[in-house]
Amino acid sequence: MDFDLFLALALFAFVSSITPGPNNLMLMTSGANFGFRRTIPHMLGVGLGFVLMILLLGAGLVRLFDAFPVAYDLLKAVSVAYLLFLAYKIATAAPVDKTADVGSPMTFLQAAAFQWVNPKAWAMALTAISAYTPSQSFGSVLLVGAVFGAINLPSVGSWTLLGQQLARILTNRTRLVAFNWTMAALLVASLYPVIWS
Numbered sequence: 001m002d003f004d005l006f007l008a009l010a011l012f013a014f015v016s017s018i019t020p021g022p023n024n025l026m027l028m029t030s031g032a033n034f035g036f037r038r039t040i041p042h043m044l045g046v047g048l049g050f051v052l053m054i055l056l057l058g059a060g061l062v063r064l065f066d067a068f069p070v071a072y073d074l075l076k077a078v079s080v081a082y083l084l085f086l087a088y089k090i091a092t093a094a095p096v097d098k099t100a101d102v103g104s105p106m107t108f109l110q111a112a113a114f115q116w117v118n119p120k121a122w123a124m125a126l127t128a129i130s131a132y133t134p135s136q137s138f139g140s141v142l143l144v145g146a147v148f149g150a151i152n153l154p155s156v157g158s159w160t161l162l163g164q165q166l167a168r169i170l171t172n173r174t175r176l177v178a179f180n181w182t183m184a185a186l187l188v189a190s191l192y193p194v195i196w197s
Contacts, residue, residue: 001132001140006147009132013148016127017155021120022083022190023111024159029090029183030105031163032170038105039160045111047153051145053115054125058133058141062126079117080191091184120190124148 001009018024023046030039065071093103106114115121128148133140170176 001143005132006143009128009144009147010151012128012132013151014155016120016124017148017152018158020186020190022086022118022187023114023121023156025183025187025190026086026090026106027156027159028163028166029180031160032167032176032179033093033163034103034105035167036160036164039163041108042106042111043153043156043160045106045108045113046115046156047149048108049112049115050121050125050152051149052112053121054128054145054148055141057125058129058136058144059138062129075117075122076119079119079122080195082114082117083119083187083191087184087187090187091181093180 027039027043027046030042065075128144129136129141132144166179170179
């Protein structure tokens with residue numbers, strides 16, 4: 001991969017990782033409700049789960065979807081249903097006592113598995129594989145995965161930190177409930193391009 005293509009890949013990885021989407025909205029909500037430290041497994045699950053997704057798609061899984069186009073429609077339906085379920089869970093979440101171990105953020109494995117039903121993750125991974133690994137060689141797929149891994153983790157961490165900072169103003173139940181409902185509405189709104197594409 002030449003240097004210009006590498007810079008374009010890094011810019012794509014940054015912009016797609018830092019902009020709002022299901023992962024970042026859920027991490028901000030988790031940061032506000034559970035704090036940064038308790039959200040670390042969720043952040044690592046997002047970052048490493050997405051890298052695994054890129055590697056598996058680059059290793060040939062993308063050909064399966066090309067061979068069976070109906071799989072895209074099935075994935076879309078499952079993704080929308082699961083994100084609506086998550087939006088409901090966020091909207092109806094009870095305030096959490098951050099000093100107690102009640103309530104829990106998404107685990108590492110849950111966050112890693114979520115990448116497979118996250119429409120934005122699919123769009124990012126498919127674009128990365130098709131645009132930045134034209135030969136789909138093992139080395140180029142590894143490089144794309146490494147670039148996303150290096151850029152994605154600090155990006156998702158910034159959303160969690162933002163949520164943790166927002167917790168300072170979410171000190172009463174009314175504000176926290178309003179925040180959770182707003183995050184749930186934004187999560188549903190993030191489905192607009194998926195449903196009408």
